[in-house]
Amino acid sequence: MAQPLVKKDDDRDDEMDYSPFMGIEKGAVLQEARVFNDPQLDPRRCSQVITKLLYLLNQGETFTKIEATEVFFAVTKLFQSKDVGLRRMVYLMIKELSPSADEVIIVTSSLMKDMNSRTDMYRANAIRVLCRITDGTLLTQIERYLKQAIVDKNPVVASAALVSGIHLLQTNPEIVKRWSNEVQEAVQSRAALVQFHALGLLHQIRQNDRLAVSKLVTSLTRGTVRSPLAQCLLIRYTSQVIRESGMNNQTGERPFYDYLEGCLRHKAEMVIFEAARAITELSGVTSRELNPAITVLQLFLSSSKPVLRFAAVRTLNKVAMTHPTAVTNCNIDMESLISDQNRSIATLAITTLLKTGNESSVDRLMKQITNFMSDIADEFKIVVVEAIRSLCLKFPLKYRSLMNFLSNILREEGGFDYKKAIVDSIVILIRDIPDAKESGLLHLCEFIEDCEFTYLSTQILHFLGNEGPKTSDPSKYIRYIYNRVILENATVRAAAVSTLAKFGAMVDSLKPRIFILLKRCLFDNDDEVRDRATLYLNTLGGDGSVVETEGEVKEFLFGSFDVPLSNMETSLKNYIQDPSEESFDINSVPKEVKSQPLAEKKAPGKKPTGLSAPPSAPASAADAYEKLLLSIPEFASFGKLFKSSAPVELTEAETEYAVNVVKHIFDNHVVLQYNCTNTIPEQLLENVIVVVDASDAEEFAEIASKPLRSLPYDSPGQIFVAFEKPGGVPAVGKFSNVLRFIVKEVDPSTGEAEEDGVEDEYQLEDLEVVAADYMLKVGVSNFKNAWESMGSDFERLEEYGLGPRDSLTEAVNAVISLLGMQPCEGTEVVATNSRSHTCLLSGVFIGNVKVLVRLSFGIDAQKEVAMKLVVRSEDESVCVAIHEIVASG
């Protein structure tokens, strides 16, 4: 292909006689435009010049302000000509030049004259031009004519006014909204396009009025809609009404479903697709509702038109995310699309199959994909890689073939994003599928032997340092890591030095050899590499000058950076801006984590994205909580955090203020962390506190509270309330909560809050601190061994009657959640129809006391459940406490 971006007139010489615009040049054309000023206008000549001007503009040429003004003034002279063809060109030219506000005035009188012309087509075009160049003041002058035009008998005039309305609604909504009566009338027009444009405009005018939209949909779905385009709009509006109205409670039917289903038999393909999509996107759609839509989509999969195949497979791909089984019937048609000429279609087909396929079809599918991968672009490959990652997590037993596939494509050519997607996938598989770890790490090692991306090499080295030492044979990775020190750039070398140090710290047998390697790094020509090597040699050398204990070494090497990076960045920037004699103190960086915005939080079920994600969510959440609490001076003296509960919602979903609470348990204290979000854009809350009434929690005494100074829209904040309680005792109680604050109105356009606010409060749900809050779920790998080694010194046995229960499973689950302990060896699952069951639990009770529990259940014909509870612990009082919890629960 020739150079794509050159203009036509830059073409090769042998094609020079090819173009009527040969040698066209802006300056010359502007000169030619002087013919517009001739007293005797030559319409043909003028049209030719306008065409040249259009050609220049359509090629991306721009006119300077002066040039544009000159051309514009000249063009306005052409209104004198009565030539129809020229007038049409003049309208277009004025729109293309989009004159500035002060110039528009020159042409308005001519356009106003045309707008009132007896010739319909002058009217239509004048409306379009005026609306394109007009501002608010002029619009009020011509509003009367526009309203008339909307109901004009000539469909072209009506459409011109309606489409103008759609554009003007963005800039002058209050004016356009006044036209709704006329627009309403136009919706009933017999002209198909007028109806389409009117429907679009009417919906935009009324989109915030649910009742009006619902009425509109009800009347139109019963009446006739003339154009397929309008029908598509109606289907969209109908699904909106369905979404907002929910099921019909009396009949259990979904309103308007029959209408949508009827549209599946429409003669226009566009309408069929729109209806099928609307049905597949219904919330809580049943398979009965879904089936007709899937059937028509399946037919389109084998259409001869690529657009229809694409539309069908794109829709089915979406359905496969939520209802994979519904799409399984289309798998055969979908498989034939893998070889589709159109790569977009083939990629969609493959990713759909990866979602709907079962375990037995994985290998066959992988074979087909391998052939396909070589001839698609990186962007499609990334989609496929992500689909394979999800498939592997779904069928972990298939990790071998999927991991092999990933490592094969990792060796092939590809850009950074593609390689990163593969590496991220391998990392996630290593984390989630323990069996895949060793082979996955070796694939990564081989990749960094020949990796051109510094970022990926350093990330992999970091990951290798964390995971490699825990494998059965850590020594086999050292070669790959040390090769980096010899062969790579300074950034990668520095990362490799850190990784070596991690192996040295974790694997004693490797330590002397790592020392030799690190010593070699002392002669590196890069400062950072040498510095790191020196630091690690001293740290690991253990002469006590840098760190004292082995624990500290590991904390230093593996511990997370306890300051949020964004805070660190801000502090460093401030430090540089305001230089001082003192050196930078990392302790001065605030540790409070900025809360994530609402939108991010709402993103449903986001999977960790590989290297950048924390290794495991629960551990890091606990870490984050501990750091957060320690950074608050009032709580710094509470000692070590024992447990943080999962957030408990204190408000219903979608209320004005969303509040949940996390219970943090310390030995002698409980801290309640209220996470609050203000979901109203027009409000700013200030001095937000939670007033906690602990009268039903006798053993708790409130000692501190940390209010929130301000809570703007969509930016969550935290309030803390701390209580003192008797040490080591699992004190329980009920707390009632009220959110109290000063509310200030915010102007949504400027974002500024009013000065004065009003005091207000908001009732939250009650909260309970229960015995299970004092128990950490910690499993044991072999319960029998643990039970025996614990010994029977403090064993306590009691029998309980649990009363009538629906099933044994229900009784087992109730006791597990009451105690908050970790079920071991899968004993939480009760076999169906079983009449007795033994459940084994393990945990750590407050005060760091290990507890093991053996529960034996029996159920009789009357569904009365009896339970024997045997508890062993290192501390007799804990055994007693466990029985008390069950007895009082």
Next chain:
Amino acid sequence: MLLAVLIANSEGNILVERFNGVPAEERLHWRSFLVKLGADNLKGVKNEELLVASHKSVYIVYTVLGDVSIFVVGKDEYDELALSEAIFVITSAIKDVCGKAPTERLFLDKYGKICLCLDEIVWKGLLENTDRDRIKRLIRLKPPTDF
């Protein structure tokens, strides 16, 4: 929104490009992306056979007509189906103006008329007229026949 209509010759040189709601700095990217898409896929494609692609949340429908390739780009309600409607109108209008699937020379000879057609079909990103006979009359400022 119908984001762009782009017409190029068989070598990928731009003949017409009209963007709506696309920031100036992104236009060059779109231009080269579309031209490359055409170069990769349009070889040997029959006149008016529609090809489709999606790039992020944007849809592209494109085809070949005589010596020129035509691309339309849209998002949201202008999905692949609405775009195929739009490109169908555009190709019919060009054929009407040129009398047949145009050579590049013929296309450029009729350049002014084609610009007028495009002006009738797409107005600032919205599909306005879809009927070929009507468009044929409108560019000559003649009222539609069905009125």
